Amino acid sequence: ETGVTQTPRHLVMGMTNKKSLKCEQHLGHNAMYWYKQSAKKPLELMFVYSLEERVENNSVPSRFSPECPNSSHLFLHLHTLQPEDSALYLCASSRDRVTDTEAFFGQGTRLTVV
């Protein structure tokens, strides 16, 4: 266990549904991230939160909406997704936002959009 927990592990949703992914860490880390992992593509950074403030949004469509209510929890709200959004969504945390420190990843949520 890495100390980063994601729920649910698997999610199937229709294109008109609204769902949320949840991430939780109790490592005392100040930075949290959402990544998208698609087959045969590099990990794509979606959002970065540092001390609960969103500091980066890498041109992610508005149908993905992150929320960080406190430093231990991170959500990704999904609505009106497309089939091409099907992927593994990974949450990660690190001690702080500097990128030369270890990132701890959750097990991911396997999302299928039908």
Next chain:
Amino acid sequence: GENVEQHPSTLSVQEGDSAVIKCTYSDSASNYFPWYKQELGKGPQLIIDIRSNVGEKKDQRIAVTLNKTAKHFSLHITETQPEDSAVYFCAATRGNRDDKIIFGKGTRLHILP
């Protein structure tokens, strides 16, 4: 921006043999190079990293080498075991607060019995 190329995309080696995965990067200012291992059904996990002031680093059966001049770095796994089967990702970053960490596309390593 930084670009990281990783080869091969798939690698099969006999148990007990060595495996080598190579990465190249484009940004000469990158100075931190981690390697992550992702087992089936799990998220990536850091296995070893190297900084630009070091040419080689070893941790038991795994080692990483860095050639700053050529801008490439490699992961070496010796005496491979079945539990080494996984997807391995290299990455590169300048290591600053506002920087990004750029990952390679990954290498799927199969250890054959």
